[in-house]
Amino acid sequence: MAANLFQVLQTLLVLLLAPLFAGYLQNARALLQNRRPAGILQPYRDLLRLFHKESIIAEGTSWLFRATPYLLFAAMWLAAGIVPILATALPLAPAADVIALVGLFALARVFQVLAAMDTGTAFGTLGARREMLVAAMAEPALLAALFTASLLSHSTSLSSIVDHLESLRFALHPSMVFAAAAFFMVLLAENARIPVDNPATHLELTMIHEAMILEYSGRHLALVEWAAQIKLLLYVGIGIALFLPWGIAPAGDLAALPAAAFWLALKLLAAGAVLAVIETLLAKLRLFRAPEFMATAFLLGVIGLLSYFMLGA
């Protein structure tokens, strides 16, 4: 019973927390670039505004175009119910392990890309092919990173990974260090952050994610944006679960909840800070450098794997 409560709690929490995290990120960047921040709640306002606006369907598009925003949102929402952000061993967790989660994200991506191609514009296809390229390059790196963790803990289900890693606390795993680095790079790429993509640009030379959603407006755009924010939070959550899992409550244990919430907040703040710093320091890469970026990530992941086998940790 309590487990189900946790389930509902986390699903809603992630849903509602995502814009906040995005806002925090924007603010941190603004401060670092000494601009006046727009306030941490800005993303909520944007979403609300978009929801109220009328949404326009581009001519010559099919049902795919209209269905996609809802599907993206739904996919992310489902993921939010599975990743152990607040608590492990959620009732829904066994439905999908790490690999299935990656599959879920891939599903969302493919629909977004198809929707982009459905508009039949130069931008749509441009964004689509860039997105597919980045994804194709990123996925092996991501899997390599995940494999390191799951080999270490003899499991691919996030909950048991977390449990295992928690059990051996503060043991230093060289392999996990590499894996963490690889995962972080993938995170940047998959969530359209600098240096691979720039969330705040509209120049066709640089944009990837933006190019795909150009034709969306109103509530559709809102859903897409929201889904993106959830995705970012989920990735950060997965990262936390894999590499600093300490403090995540086992589902149903109400006593552990406050501590878990506290730890989560702390970790998110830290992660956001790191992201912001990175995005301020680094510049956007040329598009054809992106594969090299991914290759580096893959290489790190591989080194992680090898060091796991060589050093047995």
Place this chain on the structure above:
Amino acid sequence: MMLILLVLACAFVGIPLLGLWGYGRPGGWIFVAVNGLTLLAILALAGQVAMTGGFTAGHEQFVVDDFSMLLVLVDGVVGFSTALFSRGYMVREAAHWQLSRGRMRLYHVMFQTFLFTMLLALLTNSMGILWVAMEGATLATVLLVSLFRTAEGLEAAWKYFILCGVGLAMALFGTILLYFAAQRILGSGSQALLWTHLDGVRGQLQPHVMAIAFVFVLVGYGTKVGLAPLHNWLPDAHASGPSSVSAVLSGLLLNVALYAVLRTKVLVDGAVGPDFAAHLLMGFGLLSLLVAAFSMLRQRDVKRLFAYSSVEHMGLATFAFGVGGSVASFAGILHMLSHSLTKSAVFFSVGQAVQTAGSREIQRIHGLLEHSPVLGWAMMLAILAILGMPPSGLFLSEFLIITSTMHAQAWATPLLLLGLGVAFAAIFPRLQGMVFGRSPWTHGGPAPVAMLPVFVQLALVGLLGVFIPVVLVQWMQHAAAFLS
């Protein structure tokens, strides 16, 4: 006992008959009738052999056993169907080349003589008469090759005459040596050349003499089998004669020549021991296979193409007999039978195709399927069969040959595969070019009935691959047993 003589008689009386009326319409029909009767006689003979086993006749001058019976049977079938085919075919050829009545008569007489000598060679008991028959066959076919009196035909015939003449001279020398060795045991006189007697004493024949004799016989008859590097006459002769002649050259002559070699091989094995002959046969077989396969790869002339393919298949059969053992020999015999049935069918269809296109250039033949489906399919199926596609008997024989080679002479298998693969790569695209595509010709193709022999023979070949009649199996097994 009389049946052997009856068979020979049937074939023989054809010669004077055709000499009298061997031209125009009646000629063709007489030709058919004679060979039809011969076939009937042969079937009767086969029936008797099936019941009583092999036997000799005419003061032991003639003999039939399981091995020769098989070949005689094929001779009868191919001879008859060739006669059927030749009737309509030669009418058109005669019109095309303006052959005089005399020339047509010559054609029929020589053809019948050839068929007679083939049967004689298979049914005689004396190695000497065997040689005489082979020589006679050569002489008979020389004039058939140069029937059209073209420069090319003349040249081909001349080469055929000289090369095979010399070859047969070698064979004669071998036969003399054989007699020379046999005299020591059987004493002078005709029985010293009788196969049945020689077979009885083969263990006592003087090894060195027998070895030399076999070398001469192999080089001699091998020339007629078309073993590389003695094969050079073969493509020329096949190419320039009428297709009916090419059909019997490939279908009968090569087989009978190989038969002669094998008869001698049995004696030599007895005297010298099995390895000597076996190695020679394997060597020649492989060499022929490879040379023929690679020669086909650049071939432009359709009849030469399939002449080389005959060299290839004869090489394969020879190799099989060289490998020896009951299975390989069985496969070799099966290969001989299937090959002569299939290859003559191929030459029938090729002949029709060449008549249609008015050229032997493969480039000039195309769209047969569209032009006349019956011809197109006849050619397609015949050639697929010759390429060893199931259920052709050649598939079965190649299956057995390759497998038995694999565990008797594993080293040879890569070469076999190379040869077969290259041969396939050489023939198949040409087949596609000839059969597929658009047809440039408007005039009607051959009547379906003209293609009947092809389909009948293909059906027989298919039977050999799917279910061989029990009698034949027994014969082949006995033959294989005594060949190894």
Place this chain on the structure above:
Amino acid sequence: MLVSAHIAVWGTSLLKLLAAMLLLIGFAMLAQRRLLTLIHLLAWQGFVLALGTALVALLTGQTELWYSAALSLGLKALLIPAVLHRLLRRLKVRGDVEAVINIPTTLLLGIVLVIFAFSLAAPISALTGTITRGMVGIALAAVLLSFLMMITRRKAISQVVGFLAMDNGLFFAATSATLGMPMIVELGVALDALIGFVILGIFFFQMRETFDSMDLSHLERIREE
């Protein structure tokens, strides 16, 4: 019938002499440049052959060898050379036989061949009777010599001559080495030789009317390229 010992000795040595002559004529043919003489030599070879056969018949007393002696006298010594001679005149084939290789080399090769043949036949002649000792070797040598001649000559007729010389060698082997093949075989062989010869005749005229020359170079058209 039995013959007395000294005749046998004389006869045997005479037979050896004839065999030697056969071989000698073979060499002469190899060395010969002019067609006409070539044909004469062929005739001589036939004559020697017939003589040898008769001698063997006398020594062994096999009656059918007399027939084959007569046969080879008629065919090989008289008929065939005569016909060839007429052909030569009818077809107006003139001049020399141009050889592929020059004569001395050919002769050298011939000698090598003879030695080879003897060494090959040595074990055989060891186990033959007194009369036919060594005949196999000589016959083999003769056959190989005429083979060599066929290879080295360019004119159709000279090849035919070589072919017939080879036939002679075979006959010699048949008669003197094996004391005669069975009659039926002999007859068959002779018949084939005759038919073959007739066909040759036909050929020559066909060649004449198509190429109006007897040179083999006209018969080297068909080839793969």
Place this chain on the structure above:
Amino acid sequence: MTAVLPLDLAMAALLSWLGLGLLGFALGGYQTLACRAVFPLSTMGGLLLAAAGLWASTATPDVLQISGPFPVLPWSFRLDPLSGFFLILLGLLAAAVSVFATGYFRPLPAAALRRLFLQYQGFLLGMGLVLLADNAYTFLVAWEIMAIASYFLVVTEHEEEGSRRAGFLYLLIAHLGALAILLGFAVLAGVQILQGGSFAAMMQAQLSPFWASAAFLLTFFGFGAKAGLLPLHIWLPEAHPAAPAPVSALMSGAMLQTAFYGMLRVDFLFLPQAAEWWGPFVLLVGLASALFAVLFAAAQTDMKRLLAYSSMENMGLIMVAMGLALIFRAHGLNALAALALIAALYHALNHAFFKSLLFLGSGSVLHAAGTVAMDRLGGLIQRMPQTAFFMLVGVLAIAGLPPLNGFVSEWLLLQAFLLAPALPQSTLSAVLPLAASGVVLSAALAAYAMVKFYGISFLGQPRAHLPVHETGRWERSAMGLLAMACVALGLFPGVLIGLLDPVIREMVGQGLGQQGWLWLTPVSAQRASYSPVMFLFGIALALGVAFVLVWWRFGRPLRRAGVWACGFPLRTARMQDSPLGFVEPLLRIFRPVFQLRREALSTAAPRLGLQLGEPVTAYLYRPLAATAAWLSAQMVRLQQGRITVYLLYSFLTLLLLLALLR
């Protein structure tokens, strides 16, 4: 004959196919009647066959022998769970494809139709016999029948030079493969081959390591030629597109799998004492094929060629799984081998369904639009919505996305990879996860390729003005069935794995245990778990809730308007990516692999086009052909026309042989 056995059922089905071929040949004159009569009936035959296979997985194997060419060489057949599984595959596929064919082939002219009936049914028959054959001779005859029938189907449009070339290439490689298989059988069966080489005897074969490896290599080469593995694949992208769509569907879906069946039967079952290096070898070949193929699939501009390359990629993945199984078994880890095998078999089945679905779909496109050249297509989803929907299912499935079937097999494969540390040999277990990420790469690229496939041809604006219409009822229902199969296989993996259990037991002696219908936990619940049903349910629920909420709170009517496209005024179809343009980044990154050539497409409207080259052809086959040509040129010198030279040959031969005697 006491009671009816599965084998009898299967034989009946095959015979019915044979009869239907003849019937079709007879009825060919009346196209509509013939199609409506024969194809649905052969669907029945297919279902019957599938039923037999299903039955066989529970029944004990039974044998049937018919007297063959000669007494010791019978035609013999046997039906065991392994054959049973592939019979199910073949039967179901044949059933669906025949439904499609009913509508698809109707427009053919009578003569062509007659021939087609014979060849189509003969092709099905051949495949069925291959799966049932129980001795070398029967197997090879069936194998060649299959090859010839499919060859004739490939050259249906034999007027085109291209399809003739494809046919030749196909049959040549198939023939060489068959010869290699024959040799392999000869090695396996030893003396016993002379009795036709019964498989039962091969099971008992005791071979020295050398000969075992020889047999393995020979058969792997032979079957690999049919499966289109790396160096031998060149026929595949030629032949599959050349054949009519239903045939390409059968070739990709079923015929390639007969090759896999052969490998399982021979290289896995007959050679239990595997050498250490076999597994890694197979895995490597598979992975190389998969990566190579997926790159080329992405680069294709013709729908069917793209699908053909993707078939090669999937065969590669199956080989990877099989290699993994071999590795595990070589180290005695049979449970893990079982997992890998299940992944392989599962993927085989999946591939059969989604690939045939996609081929049928492109066939419909060909009929509807008259072309499958992607640079003339686009926006088909508007004109043929139902086809487009089914194709979408197929595309998602083949791209390996949950909750469809493609994902399940990939998931199982990755799970198997993650068990590599169990191997005693450390280097191997260290390298395997890298191979796993190779698999992931190829899967991701496959998604790229399939997105291109769908997006370019079905979405966006039409690139050319073509009179497109939705396809016929038969076609659509066939595609619908296949799409449903993909969904079902994706949702209920537990059921199929339970069904595979006897097969796996036959192969490695132990199975995976029964799976629940809801949860898929191949090893243990806390090790890894996946529940497609809950997955789908979760997404559906979230979707519904989100949709309802959004409509309830912010539901305002939608407005259609022209695209914005960053305010660029003009928007033409040419502004969309071309098929090659869409993969431009890949072309740039993997430039050395595709040998790109720029050349002017047309002199009239001068514009540059990219031409892809096939490196294997360029670096392997051209040199081979050149060598053969050179050799034959040398051979032909023998036949140089001068009679004296010919005489010299025989003279020298004679002297040589005599000299040997001395």
